[in-house]
Amino acid sequence: MYRYDEFDDTLVRERAKQFRGQVERRLKGELKEEHFKPLRLQNGVYLQLHAYMLRVAIPYGQLSAKKMRQLALIADKFDKGYAHFTTRQNVQYNWIRLADMPDVLDVLADVEMHAIQTSGNCIRNVTSDHLAGANLDEIEDPRPWCEIIRQWSTFHPEFSSLPRKFKIAVTAGETDRAAVRVHDIGLHMKKNAEGRIGFEFIVGGGLGRTPFVGPTVREWVAKEDLLSYLEANMRIYNRHGRRDNKYKARIKILVSELGLEEYRRQVEEEFAAQNTWEKVVLPQDEVDRITAYFAAPKFAALPAISAAFDAFKAGSREYARWAKNNLRPHRTPGYVSVHVALKQQGEAPGDASSDQMRALADIGETYALDDIRVAHEQDIVYPHVKLDDVPAVYAALKAAGLHASNAGLASDIIACPGLDYCNLSNARSISVANEIQAVFADPEFEDDVGTLHVNVSGCINACGHHHVGHIGILGVDKKGEEFYQVLFGGRADEKATIATIQGPGLRHEEVAPAIRRVIDQYLTLRRDKSEKFIDTLSRVGQAPFKDALYAAA
Amino acid sequence: MSSERPKLGPDIPKVITAWLSASGRVVYLTADRNWSEELSDAEVLTGAGAVDILAWAAKDQTRVSDPYFMQVTLDGKVAGRETIRETIRARGPTNHPMFGKQAGNN
Numbered sequence: 001m002y003r004y005d006e007f008d009d010t011l012v013r014e015r016a017k018q019f020r021g022q023v024e025r026r027l028k029g030e031l032k033e034e035h036f037k038p039l040r041l042q043n044g045v046y047l048q049l050h051a052y053m054l055r056v057a058i059p060y061g062q063l064s065a066k067k068m069r070q071l072a073l074i075a076d077k078f079d080k081g082y083a084h085f086t087t088r089q090n091v092q093y094n095w096i097r098l099a100d101m102p103d104v105l106d107v108l109a110d111v112e113m114h115a116i117q118t119s120g121n122c123i124r125n126v127t128s129d130h131l132a133g134a135n136l137d138e139i140e141d142p143r144p145w146c147e148i149i150r151q152w153s154t155f156h157p158e159f160s161s162l163p164r165k166f167k168i169a170v171t172a173g174e175t176d177r178a179a180v181r182v183h184d185i186g187l188h189m190k191k192n193a194e195g196r197i198g199f200e201f202i203v204g205g206g207l208g209r210t211p212f213v214g215p216t217v218r219e220w221v222a223k224e225d226l227l228s229y230l231e232a233n234m235r236i237y238n239r240h241g242r243r244d245n246k247y248k249a250r251i252k253i254l255v256s257e258l259g260l261e262e263y264r265r266q267v268e269e270e271f272a273a274q275n276t277w278e279k280v281v282l283p284q285d286e287v288d289r290i291t292a293y294f295a296a297p298k299f300a301a302l303p304a305i306s307a308a309f310d311a312f313k314a315g316s317r318e319y320a321r322w323a324k325n326n327l328r329p330h331r332t333p334g335y336v337s338v339h340v341a342l343k344q345q346g347e348a349p350g351d352a353s354s355d356q357m358r359a360l361a362d363i364g365e366t367y368a369l370d371d372i373r374v375a376h377e378q379d380i381v382y383p384h385v386k387l388d389d390v391p392a393v394y395a396a397l398k399a400a401g402l403h404a405s406n407a408g409l410a411s412d413i414i415a416c417p418g419l420d421y422c423n424l425s426n427a428r429s430i431s432v433a434n435e436i437q438a439v440f441a442d443p444e445f446e447d448d449v450g451t452l453h454v455n456v457s458g459c460i461n462a463c464g465h466h467h468v469g470h471i472g473i474l475g476v477d478k479k480g481e482e483f484y485q486v487l488f489g490g491r492a493d494e495k496a497t498i499a500t501i502q503g504p505g506l507r508h509e510e511v512a513p514a515i516r517r518v519i520d521q522y523l524t525l526r527r528d529k530s531e532k533f534i535d536t537l538s539r540v541g542q543a544p545f546k547d548a549l550y551a552a553a
Numbered sequence: 554m555s556s557e558r559p560k561l562g563p564d565i566p567k568v569i570t571a572w573l574s575a576s577g578r579v580v581y582l583t584a585d586r587n588w589s590e591e592l593s594d595a596e597v598l599t600g601a602g603a604v605d606i607l608a609w610a611a612k613d614q615t616r617v618s619d620p621y622f623m624q625v626t627l628d629g630k631v632a633g634r635e636t637i638r639e640t641i642r643a644r645g646p647t648n649h650p651m652f653g654k655q656a657g658n659n
Contacts, residue, residue, distance in 0.1 A: 028615070029615030047618060049579075049642050050645060051572075051578065052576075098577060099575050348649075420646035427637075480635065480636055482637060
């Protein structure tokens with residue numbers, strides 16, 4: 001994990017100090033809200049439905065136990081004893097007083113954390129694969145490159161006032177767990193014909209009002225050119241991105257309106273025209289320095305099979321189910337990655353209490369090499385756990401109420417805060433998610449259904465990623481009543497696809513029964529148990545599922 | 554991206570609501586030009602003069618942020634197409650009954 005040097009520490013503390021002054025001026029009435037708003041947003045402070053909300057950056061989703069405990073402390077001392085992990089690997093607090101924000105930023109700075117650039121029209125928190133450094137199909141650890149981009153983009157003077165917000169994600173596995181094709185810029189680390197590792201540049205993806213799967217602007221960019229090529233893209237966007245209409249201001253609209261070929265031509269022209277003095281060529285010693293912070297931990301030499309783990313799985317159906325659904329293979333023999341679904345039945349997806357956060361920290365410190373990740377599915381992941389320790393990890397998770405055995409299944413729902421918290425939302429998301437979860441409350445039924453991604457958003461801004469759910473749910477307002485449009489066929493992985501809206505919206509109480517009918521249709525139509533919902537949908541088409549969706553309407 | 558509220562004509566009963574600048578708590582404008590956390594304390598406005606009161610509220614930026622019209626019935630109950638939003642805003646999140654004004658701990 002990257003550690004702050006003196007410059008990082010000074011920068012974050014000075015920023016907190018600066019914001020303290022701005023808050024004081026606001027509270028004295030020396031700053032009006034219209035002038036204060038862009039300042040608070042640059043520090044991650046939103047004004048939501050009930051109170052101020054603070055969004056804290058978790059760079060590429062990685063935490064230590066110390067950081068997690070500090071997040072729990074903030075929840076207890078300044079909020080209401082819980083926090084919400086988001087689809088961009090950040091964490092949010094819903095009830096912090098503005099007057100307390102500067103103190104919270106100081107508390108964050110004590111553990112090398114901040115809320116800088118978690119809002120506003122700038123480059124946001126860089127996200128990545130939550131299994132980076134552990135998974136089997138990775139050609140290189142993407143986190144050093146995330147960190148390099150983070151350092152380059154933090155307070156970058158040229159890109160601090162973009163037409164709109166800008167999101168970058170980096171992945172290095174064959175399987176895309178970072179949803180790079182639906183980001184403003186997605187970087188997929190790949191080898192070129194000579195076997196050198198570089199970056200595929202995917203530009204102009206995104207969700208929201210106008211969803212796009214991003215096209216590839218360049219198949220391969222050398223590592224030393226990463227920042228220069230990023231700058232070339234950012235400059236074209238900064239120059240030509242629309243500022244007259246916020247709904248058409250994202251880079252996806254620019255790429256779409258210019259056309260891929262013309263956009264690419266302009267980027268390549270800008271890239272080629274960069275002067276030697278302005279070209280950001282990454283010095284290898286600096287790359288090496290940053291990479292060293294992400295060196296693989298010292299794994300024990302262990303057999304691939306663990307008697308303790310095998311006995312655990314054989315111990316009960318409950319243990320076996322959790323192990324089957326929530327563990328992921330690790331590249332090192334004797335280790336496994338543990339997926340902690342923050343998706344207990346009836347709880348808000350992504351929420352964790354301060355006690356649970358401390359339990360997560362304790363487990364991370366004791367059993368997971370002090371490496372804790374936030375997944376964009378709003379879950380927590382321990383990338384490195386000994387198979388021998390899995391029984392103890394499960395026991396600790398269960399004691400904390402964090403043992404949901406549904407990772408990747410239907411009740412592991414992504415959902416935004418929706419109208420219960422969000423000032424932009426049109427409809428509630430959490431209650432709909434909870435009602436859909438209840439459809440799958442029977443573990444045997446949920447296991448039978450298998451892999452199914454259900455994503456719920458409370459408005460068109462799509463924070464719940466409804467466009468890329470196998471089943472997406474979009475809350476809309478219809479003359480003051482909550483309705484929910486249902487989408488089929490989205491996916492956020494390397495086969496990224498934008499889901500299709502099926503038709504008229506359903507009333508709140510109609511959604512969960514309709515999803516049950518769709519699932520029953522799937523169970524009827526699938527070739528066999530190995531064919532996932534998304535694959536059956538692709539094979540037979542959406543019509544029979546749409547029929548089932550509206551069967552009782 | 555800001556949230557846009559529906560426009561309310563002069564004949565529609567309304568109150569002015571905002572957020573306290575220091576805490577972010579939801580408040581309503583009273584007849585004596587103070588801000589109360591209780592909707593029942595709010596002054597119900599009708600007629601063209603409501604616009605002038607909103608303009609006054611918009612200048613009260615030390616105490617509150619982003620005031621706007623919220624539709625109510627003549628006796629001050631939440632009404633109109635934003636009933637769900639404003640009910641949640643007045644009470645607290647429906648999924649967390651232990652938080653917000655509904656729990657007396659906002």
